[in-house]
Amino acid sequence: MTDPTFYRSPADAIAAPREEVAYVAAFDRSASRPDAMAVLDVNPSSPEYGRVVGWTEMPGTGDELHHFGWNACSSALQHEGHDMAGLARRYLIVPGLRSSRLHVLDTVPDPRAPRLVKTITAAELSAKAGYSRPHTLHCGPDGVFLTCLGGRDGADGPGGIALLDHDSFDVLRAWETDRGPQRLAYDAWWHLNRNTLISSEWGAPSLIEDGLVPERLLAHEYGHALHFWDLAAGAHRQRVDLGEQHQMVLELRPSHDPEATWGFAGVVVSTEDLSASVWRWHLDGEKWRADKVITVPAAPADPDALPPALRPFGAVPPLITDIDLSVDDRFLYVSCWGTGELKQFDVTDPASPRETGSVRLGGITAHHEHPAAPGEPLSGGPQMVEVSRDGRRVYVTNSLYGAWDDQFYPDGVGAWMAKLDADPAGGLAVDTGFFPHGADFRGLRTHQVRLQGGDASSDSYCYR
Template identity: 30%
Template sequence: MRHRNLSPKALAAPVGMALVLASGFPLASESTEEHGDTPREAFLYVVAIDTGDGNNPDMLAIVGADPDRGDEYGEIIGVESLAHAGDNVHHWGYSLDQERLLIPGLFSDRFYVFDISEDPRDPQLVREEEGLRPDSGYVAPHTVSPLPGGVALVSMLGADTPSTGPGGLVLIDDETGGFVRHFGPGPERAADDTGPEFMYDIAYNADLNRLVTTTWGYPGDVLENPYGPSGDTVSVWDVEKEEVIQVVHLGEQSGATEADWFHAPDSRYGYTVGTSGNAWLWEDEDGNGLLDFHVVLSDLALPCDMTLSPDDRYLYIANWFGDNVQQYEISDPYQPELVGEASVPHPCMMRLSPDGERLYVTNSVLSTLDDDPEFGPRNDAYGIYLLEVDAEQGGLSHVTEDGSAWADFSSVQKENGIGPAGPHMILFDPGVPIEAGHH
């Protein structure tokens, strides 16, 4: 039996994953001739919401990404429908051993567990977990971040309260999706409990024993009309102590969302973006364990996602309202320099290839936001857009000649017919290894 009640010190331990391939099933390329020791993704997992009349459940789709398999490249090669309608699949993750996929319903508080240990191209639904909300007191599971000890850290946007706040963190069992315990305070807090008030994304740095969690807003404010980011702070955690050691105010309704640390193991830098249109650099240059935040970009067009290149040379931002993806050179992290841009209709989530040469972009957010009249006509070209990256000089270009979707999601085989589906977050096949804190 694996130990489920993970000790705080175990959480802070860096983990390097060994690459384990399922015999007989092509995964990420093992070729070192072109890419050195960097594996190349062979296929993608992507969660997608049902769009249309709501008669179909959301789904997990598999998309071929190996150009040597021309019959699959850029094609949806498999669809696994979830068991219930209305989950609103959004962010999700792996178990640390990459044998299971952990998919929460943002609106349903339900967790689906798919086993991929036998055949990664044929995920098997092995568990539906309904107990997270009643057992934890929290609602709206968001980021899923795998950790050692058979658990995953999950950010919960809010609580089962009239205000739908506060947000918090929980640990779940990575085999069942079941609640293990709170990480830090639960939703019922003593007066001296230090935050977080809001919760969204998780940025984990094992080497520094730090978490940064972001703060889009309470579920009642951001998931239904009228929408408005209510979060104005980010929280900095001591991982071993499971305590918030800093609450940093970024400005009224700053709505900080996606966040990540630089990849270099000795780096003390990271970025977050917010729905207010800003990007912030955080740093601990003096090594005192506390982070200072600096606005480094402004007037972004509602950035929906950000990601960093493996070599920490480039920052990528998807501007949902700007209909573009931008590439910034960040040799000076305080002064990002725009070096590449590509048009994508309503870009949302991104996933950069391990070699930094291919950027996959989706364009669906939530059923309540996609095609909402408040935002005007939106997302009439659902798909995954593949951008080639010029990693030497900077630059982004579509692999399709006309800039259309590389993988088309406008006509997907659903449980009850064929129609559009909204792709959101992508994970690479398990031949691309991950580490603790991956999200």
């Protein structure tokens, strides 16, 4: 029988039962303790609502768990006759961005107690795919696509995509057959019905691991382009340059409509004015185009209140570090990690987003408090954002990446997670009953969230 969480269409995903647990990657910045997968109770009827109810430690230290995902999801329905015997949304594959190891966690039979069943070594990833520094993974129709920032044995590149087996989790090979001009990597997504994969660019490991390198940012050495590929062939087809001033093209969020040919990409910073932006890619005839549709300006600030890296500029950059698109394609959520704001935009017309909501938590200079903890200024800001399939709940965590946390929040980011309630007509409100933070995460920092049964950024759909 087909896994009931393999949804044929976005509408089926929206109508499915809501999530009862959330999985949160937690990491130890000092690399002296194991990283862990925390399990949060997100059922408001539960007496343990908002609490950590499961905790699975990784087998070593120094992983810095980052973006993780499912071994299989709705995209498995893409191919008629696809062998799905026994295939299920069961395993979480969890990359260590610093260690280049991959850990596989079984969420069955107890979703609150994921069990480590396999570790893929850095040596295997390097030998079989020629990559290191695994960053993001998405379950595809016939394998797991794992984007990697580094090249063989930790080299600066080129980065790219490793293909993993759905069932055995073995590293199969490098996905690319012809990479063309692509050298930097970050995220990858696709339009299945158009046989098109889109990839984005952050930077090589030497640009990332010890924090942002200001002189190399000003020299425009970070990524500033989108790449479009033949999904079946693994061959590069088109590069779209957003302009060298638009540094660090990160998260990709394609429309969930399988017939659509558009999506959004977030850009961290402009070297012209420290603004951040969101771009819409779309198919124009036979060519892909990209247009800036959202600009978030920097906020003026007292230089004495800024971390050293920002004092010369006298402003706080928004730093758009994550975006997420609701499954109905109606609302786009934009994390402004620098200013401590999560913005909501109505993107019913994707070419003309309209801001409809905002919540402020943390921020480099603002330290906006959570209403459940008055008098406790927050550090960090809304960073990773995940949206429930029905679009009613939005979860955020506050850590970006260890070295970058320390650079922009030198007094520490702590650890926290918040839940926001989204009004179907537009608007956001903080859930005051949900605020795991501090000791709840045992001294580890929080990063990505995945929701039981899938979420707004885990699945691609095959049918309307």
